[in-house]
Amino acid sequence: MKKGNRRFLLLVLVPCFAEVFVFLVLPIIGTCLISFMEYNPLHSENSFVGINNYVRLLHDQSFFKAMGNTLVFTFSAVAINIVLALAMAVAISQFESNRTRSFFRMMVFLPCIAPMVASAVVWLRSLYEPRGGMFNALLRAFGLDGISWVGDARYLMISVIIFTLWADIGYNVILFSAGIDGIPGNLYESARLDGAGRWQLFRMITLPLLGRTTTFILLMTLISYFQMFAQFQIFAPKEGPQQSGLVMTGYIYKQAFVNKEMGYAAAISMALFAVILVVSALQQRINRVDWEY
Amino acid sequence: MTSNKKKKFYQKEGFRIRLILFLVMIAVSLIIVTPYVWMLSNSFKSTKETLVDASHLLPKDPTLDGYRKVLFDSPFFYWLRNSLIITVSDTVIILFTSTILGFLFSRFEFRGKRFLFMMLLFTMMVPAQVTMITKFILIDRIGLYDNLLALIIPAIVSAFGVYLCRQYCDEIPRELLESARIDGAGHFQVYIHIVLPQIRPAIGSLAIFTFLEIWNDYLNPLLYLSSTNKQTLPLALSFFSSQHQTDLSATMAASALIMIPTSIVFIVFQKQFIKGIAMTGMKG
Numbered sequence: 001m002k003k004g005n006r007r008f009l010l011l012v013l014v015p016c017f018a019e020v021f022v023f024l025v026l027p028i029i030g031t032c033l034i035s036f037m038e039y040n041p042l043h044s045e046n047s048f049v050g051i052n053n054y055v056r057l058l059h060d061q062s063f064f065k066a067m068g069n070t071l072v073f074t075f076s077a078v079a080i081n082i083v084l085a086l087a088m089a090v091a092i093s094q095f096e097s098n099r100t101r102s103f104f105r106m107m108v109f110l111p112c113i114a115p116m117v118a119s120a121v122v123w124l125r126s127l128y129e130p131r132g133g134m135f136n137a138l139l140r141a142f143g144l145d146g147i148s149w150v151g152d153a154r155y156l157m158i159s160v161i162i163f164t165l166w167a168d169i170g171y172n173v174i175l176f177s178a179g180i181d182g183i184p185g186n187l188y189e190s191a192r193l194d195g196a197g198r199w200q201l202f203r204m205i206t207l208p209l210l211g212r213t214t215t216f217i218l219l220m221t222l223i224s225y226f227q228m229f230a231q232f233q234i235f236a237p238k239e240g241p242q243q244s245g246l247v248m249t250g251y252i253y254k255q256a257f258v259n260k261e262m263g264y265a266a267a268i269s270m271a272l273f274a275v276i277l278v279v280s281a282l283q284q285r286i287n288r289v290d291w292e293y
Numbered sequence: 294m295t296s297n298k299k300k301k302f303y304q305k306e307g308f309r310i311r312l313i314l315f316l317v318m319i320a321v322s323l324i325i326v327t328p329y330v331w332m333l334s335n336s337f338k339s340t341k342e343t344l345v346d347a348s349h350l351l352p353k354d355p356t357l358d359g360y361r362k363v364l365f366d367s368p369f370f371y372w373l374r375n376s377l378i379i380t381v382s383d384t385v386i387i388l389f390t391s392t393i394l395g396f397l398f399s400r401f402e403f404r405g406k407r408f409l410f411m412m413l414l415f416t417m418m419v420p421a422q423v424t425m426i427t428k429f430i431l432i433d434r435i436g437l438y439d440n441l442l443a444l445i446i447p448a449i450v451s452a453f454g455v456y457l458c459r460q461y462c463d464e465i466p467r468e469l470l471e472s473a474r475i476d477g478a479g480h481f482q483v484y485i486h487i488v489l490p491q492i493r494p495a496i497g498s499l500a501i502f503t504f505l506e507i508w509n510d511y512l513n514p515l516l517y518l519s520s521t522n523k524q525t526l527p528l529a530l531s532f533f534s535s536q537h538q539t540d541l542s543a544t545m546a547a548s549a550l551i552m553i554p555t556s557i558v559f560i561v562f563q564k565q566f567i568k569g570i571a572m573t574g575m576k577g
Contacts, residue, residue, distance in 0.1 A: 012393050013397070016450050019447075020416065023447040024424065025412065088318070104321075105567050108321070110560075114552040118552050122548050125335075125545070132346070171570065174567055177571065179574075226420070227420050229511070256429070257516065269422045273419065
């Protein structure tokens with residue numbers, strides 16, 4: 001029995017963790033090391049340069065631009081996403097018929113099925129087209145001038161955020177809906193008997209009981225939005241006007257695979273990792289305070 | 294009497310609110326489908342018509358030219374094949390490794406277990422941007438650049454999948470596993486005959502989640518696949534659309550061919566999909 005145990009364990013663990021080590025752990029250590037090197041894959045020799053790459057970061061305008069854009073995008077898109085997703089999940093939960101509820105859940109999740117690049121291409125050519133696009137047609141219908149949705153540094157980020165909400169909010173609506181379904185119905189019953197209105201039911205029962213769900217959704221959305229990339233490639237293929245569409249992933253990609261400056265790109269990616277860690281730690285702390293209250 | 298009145302009032306008020314919410318959600322749904330409708334409409338227009346009037350809903354002179362261009366003048370079937378090979382093999386392999394590792398971490402004791410599990414969870418927190426640089430160098434060195442295997446081999450183990458499956462394995466009743474062992478079943482047989490059927494919901498939702506993630510992935514194919522015939526659908530579309538800037542109908546036909554089949558599968562199996570996606574969140 002003991003022997004069988006061991007053989008089975010080794011047979012599963014060794015290949016799986018060889019894989020985990022080579023493709024998940026080693027790359028983390030590797031990138032850490034490379035960030036202290038001048039590394040070009042085409043050169044035969046690459047030398048350690050100490051903290052030069054990190055010093056260079058501090059003098060790099062584009063890096064700060066990319067960081068700023070990423071933070072603006074992440075915080076505004078996540079905030080709107082969470083509020084709207086929760087609102088929609090609550091709205092959907094109000095319908096009495098099961099069919100209606102699943103119909104609307106299906107509708108909001110539909111865009112999540114499509115690859116983001118494909119949806120972005122459609123949006124670029126339909127809604128955001130400056131001449132015959134639908135958004136500008138709408139503006140003109142109200143007597144306003146059409147704007148350049150992705151060609152103008154002032155509007156590019158707003159356009160990307162609107163698109164991202166359309167493409168991605170379904171996930172969170174589904175997760176919030178599952179959270180709402182998990183709240184015991186008798187809580188609402190008894191509160192209603194006490195004369196609580198809909199708004200009070202939401203404030204006193206739904207919102208507090210969704211605390212854990214919200215924390216989880218917030219964290220996952222934050223982490224994933226920090227890394228958004230595909231839609232920026234479509235809407236701002238050349239970083240956008242005045243680099244208004246330059247985000248961290250795009251900048252890391254450009255430095256590593258276009259300029260072949262992998263050492264520097266590694267340093268930028270470590271900076272992104274640090275920001276994500278700090279933001280998730282802060283978010284955890286804020287939420288903990290909330291719970292105690 | 295008063296309570297009855299009150300109840301009626303609530304029902305009436307409830308009805309009004311529900312009606313408003315219903316109308317709002319209908320509007321939201323319309324906004325959601327608009328780009329799809331527009332895409333389909335333009336995919337059936339001629340290139341000339343899209344240049345004159347792209348916003349007109351119904352094509353004046355419907356044509357399949359756009360679809361013909363995508364299917365026969367571009368390596369569309371290669372792209373489809375590549376996407377299928379990568380997605381199906383990744384999903385199958387990840388399901389196997391996740392369930393068996395989940396079983397292992399849930400039901401076996403061995404030295405270094407905690408350490409290995411923590412290591413796995415830690416890799417989940419590291420963004421792809423950090424690992425992609427070294428991973429690229431690695432893949433390039435072992436000669437897998439521009440090879441579909443570059444998207445399959447590094448994706449054999451999913452930390453999230455192992456985590457999800459372990460949660461479900463923890464809930465399998467002890468007696469079930471023990472009685473099977475007493476009957477003389479080996480660990481692998483227990484895994485196949487007892488564990489897998491018991492955690493079927495987790496397998497379903499992990500399958501949907503993994504499939505969607507890999508099918509829609511853009512970053513990894515962009516890094517590792519370069520020749521036109523080796524690309525996957527999302528990657529190829531971004532090139533296709535930049536090459537056919539002026540040819541709206543072909544671009545929209547390509548987008549439709551990529552989006553519509555998966556959307557139909559989703560609509561047919563929407564209940565399972567939504568349940569599956571919801572579960573990945575609840576256990577996570």
